[in-house]
Amino acid sequence: MVAVRRVQLDELELPLVEPFETSFGVERKRRFLVVQVESDDGELGLGECVAAKDPLYSSESVATARWMIETYLLPLLWREGAVHPQIFRDRVRLWRGHPMAKAAVEMALWDLWARRHRQSLSHVLGGRRRRVEVGVSVGIQPSIPALVRRVGAYLAEGYGRIKIKVRPGWDEAPVAALRKEFPDLRLWVDANQAYPASSGRSIRRWAIKYGVEQVEQPFPERALAAHAALVRRAPFRVCLDESITDLASFETARSMKALTSLNVKAGRVGGLGTARELGRDAAKEGLRAWVGGMLETGIGRAHNVALASLAPFTFPADLSASDRYYQPDLVEPAFQLGPRSTLSVPQGPGIGVDVVEPFYRKHRRRHHEYRRQTP
Numbered sequence: 001m002v003a004v005r006r007v008q009l010d011e012l013e014l015p016l017v018e019p020f021e022t023s024f025g026v027e028r029k030r031r032f033l034v035v036q037v038e039s040d041d042g043e044l045g046l047g048e049c050v051a052a053k054d055p056l057y058s059s060e061s062v063a064t065a066r067w068m069i070e071t072y073l074l075p076l077l078w079r080e081g082a083v084h085p086q087i088f089r090d091r092v093r094l095w096r097g098h099p100m101a102k103a104a105v106e107m108a109l110w111d112l113w114a115r116r117h118r119q120s121l122s123h124v125l126g127g128r129r130r131r132v133e134v135g136v137s138v139g140i141q142p143s144i145p146a147l148v149r150r151v152g153a154y155l156a157e158g159y160g161r162i163k164i165k166v167r168p169g170w171d172e173a174p175v176a177a178l179r180k181e182f183p184d185l186r187l188w189v190d191a192n193q194a195y196p197a198s199s200g201r202s203i204r205r206w207a208i209k210y211g212v213e214q215v216e217q218p219f220p221e222r223a224l225a226a227h228a229a230l231v232r233r234a235p236f237r238v239c240l241d242e243s244i245t246d247l248a249s250f251e252t253a254r255s256m257k258a259l260t261s262l263n264v265k266a267g268r269v270g271g272l273g274t275a276r277e278l279g280r281d282a283a284k285e286g287l288r289a290w291v292g293g294m295l296e297t298g299i300g301r302a303h304n305v306a307l308a309s310l311a312p313f314t315f316p317a318d319l320s321a322s323d324r325y326y327q328p329d330l331v332e333p334a335f336q337l338g339p340r341s342t343l344s345v346p347q348g349p350g351i352g353v354d355v356v357e358p359f360y361r362k363h364r365r366r367h368h369e370y371r372r373q374t375p
């Protein structure tokens, strides 16, 4: 293991190919941090931070992630010298919260580790699959006809599973319209906590009536009892996303039977190490595990695809082709949808994709370099 001698922290802003609306609001462009770590022997590792400009999905933001990285995580790297991503994960547990900031650095260290061993990230994490099954997450649309058109276009591109964002007032009608237009559609919904705990009955009614396979995070993050009540009476899967932020919150939710499916995002849980363990634990308990997304560029997407190549992740991931998010993507080669709604798992060293420098620089808004002080 070699030490990190230099870290680059860049802030980028990239327009999405189309606005993405959820129960939190509309995103037209994404502002995010990229962490690049460089070892003493000149190898690079890349990590993308999924914290957004505003603390809507969780309490973290670009500003808090930058602060956490600069104030605690970089000094830790300088202190530790050579640090394996698993050791890094153990060390940063001391500080509460800030999983997205921790994950961005941890994921860069995983990429660096894999590149230095000339192996793919998928391989070093223990992944076996060469292709991962994926679906597409569709934001709230301006109208029902617009939604039907959008979903129809994704189906025509080859996506085999559609997840739509829902919220009170945008649920039964869109779901009914999709079922009418596409009788065989594999349909999931994600509410991002938008419903009060009292709305279980109505969710159950339309979800059953229109054949929704999975309902993701209908209730607030802390409302585990409400999720458990839904699980008891639901023939569909009840998936948790925001509620699960580490191994302990998963263990609590599992023991309460508050979920039957788990959306695993490395950023939300502090990194790939914990994400991998959550996948294993969920599968062991007979739950479905699958890899979620946070509108990442190809950098974060490559990490997510590597994670999804692990055996426990048996439900289709929220990882779509590059052109569903950004055109062009920040990396080469871009991710393309393959046969039977899959993305192929890069087999090159590390995350297996490289930044397109001119495009990266064009969208860079801030740039900082930090170096280890050699005594």
Ligand code: OSB
Binding pocket: 057, 136, 137, 190, 192, 241, 292, 293, 294, 295, 296, 318, 319, 320
């Ligand atoms: O809840 O899964 C979510 C995007 C941003 C924040 C939260 C979520 C999402 C998505 C997009 O659903 C999934 C993707 O990256 O394709």
Ligand code: MG
Binding pocket: 190, 192, 216, 217, 241, 242, 263, 292
């Ligand atoms: Mg979600």
